[in-house]
Amino acid sequence: MTHPTRRAVGAAAMALTLAAALGAAPTSAAPGRPEPPGRPDMDVRFATFNASLNREVEGELTQRLQAGDDQQIRNAAETLQRARPDVVLINEFDQAPGNAELFHDNYLAVPQNGAEPLDYPYTYVAPVNTGVPSGHDLNGDGVVGGPDDAWGFGLFPGQYGMVVYSRYPIDVDAVRTFQLFRWADMPGNVIPEGFYDDDAREALRLSSKSHWDVPVTIGGHTVHVLAAHPTPPTFDGPEDRNGRRNHDEIRFWADYVSPGQRSSYIYDDEGGRGGLEPGARFVIVGDYNADPFDGDSLDGAINQLLDHPRISTKVTPRSPGGPEQALVQGGVNLEHRGDPAFDTADFSEPPGNLRVDYVLPSTSLPVLDAQVFWPLASDPLFRLVGTYPFPTSDHRLVWADVRLPHRP
Template structure:
């Protein structure tokens, strides 16, 4: 990733255009390769500043992707595979996360090393007793990132859950994805060191559609019906490219996959009671740019589309 940024690769330039078009004050990136010292993130911010979209306040940290466990975590009889890392990855930092902000960031609470077996009410599956003793819950990371606004801190509760597929009848990845979201449910309710010291927004790749595709939806439904609200963001391109067999609202889709088709898997979910002024998915249609962004550029950047929410906060 660092090499691609320094070379000005086409996908990097497309990502820069998407971020510039979104014009967000606070940005969470998922599925982005990170290094332990933050050089990649600094290089990306430098390119964004050159494009007129500076983000002076940055955060990233080593997550679980590619961190070797030394054990057979998925129970296939082999070790030292990407599936046997604490989070799927061929190298540490593959498919990680980063936060970019125009506002200062406070001290981040990291929950990335919480063991899956220690999650209250969780539904884990382990290949062995040895795996149970070391398996972390976060496939990437869980961060409580305070964004220091003039009226007080807004807490960004970030995650990037594992896809609920690529497993067997034991549904290991489906269980894990649900429990990764459950962690924030428990935190908001006061467990695991919570609740956050101020209003919060859960954001990231939840990897579960409310209606279609694979995955467990119980925790997502409970959050949307309780501590969080769903701004129901829409993008015109999601509706234009949706599969006709889907039963959910296609304009709310956030990803275009070759096999499963269009699904809603990326979320920005403000705490209930916060005032939402607007929301959307930055998904243009052919021949009709959205906020100056063309469909071709959005597609070149990622299969995922950027989700945005505008909040009105007391100052």
């Protein structure tokens, strides 16, 4: 979620490979934490980063990616270079043909301020709903058209998209996307009663962007990267249509990772039915725009994942900078019930700083460590997060290290 204005994502589809062979990119721990000597290849760092790589004008991000000298984009790239994830989802990335490669080649693969470059041989991008006209009056203003009547809020197709980068091969043929899944097809949904007309209610898609199941092959193992970016639970009226949609976008993954009847209603964009197979390893990543204690989301929205029996929450990503900024900024932050060490976003009041970005592994993936990239103000790398107006993003990168069993 971006404050105080709202932007969105659109659709420009491609699933591509940046190189044929797996690169051996160096790995390192986050700043301030020593690197374990000889970290095994089977210890894998998954991350999510709402990097604010979006612009108000269609094509502008492409121009800045081509130029290679945009300071905000350089900051985003350096943040990734400092955290060094093996697999990362980037939210709020304007989609257009070539943008994923341009960011990789002109920023990630280039040393930023002395940081080691990153090489991601594998990338996945697919269509999203934001910015795509729906043909319905979705905001109830009596007029059809404009960004608030797109399937997901957006000024143009491609705004606020998503991209997955990986050091490990992506099984593109096995990817499942759920861009077209209709909200009304979710049993027990919380669509607001009486707000949408019958045609709009029947047609409205659940995902404000999309839900992706991206299988990554790591040392003979498959890990399903479950990527999404539910709508902020704000920018609506008393019907709370966005808060309700946010709740059910989160619920989708809770159902998807539950074998049997609970996930049997799900269908993907190719017509495949059902959820994730029993025993499959997965990591849920993304900006879910919901805090377990504070903010505007429906009560219990994110707890649908945090309390799920197949999801590991034994280690919560934390930072030293979150508590410091909550204290310095004061206001509503001092009234929050959640631990500010777990905050991942620096929002203006209301709602104040929140935990909204998540890396949630399955219980079959032991978590070794997890952190939020939010240094103290005294840390030289604080310049990458800063305070409003933010030099990079109002969100912080979140990562978790998980261990996969070795295979001979």
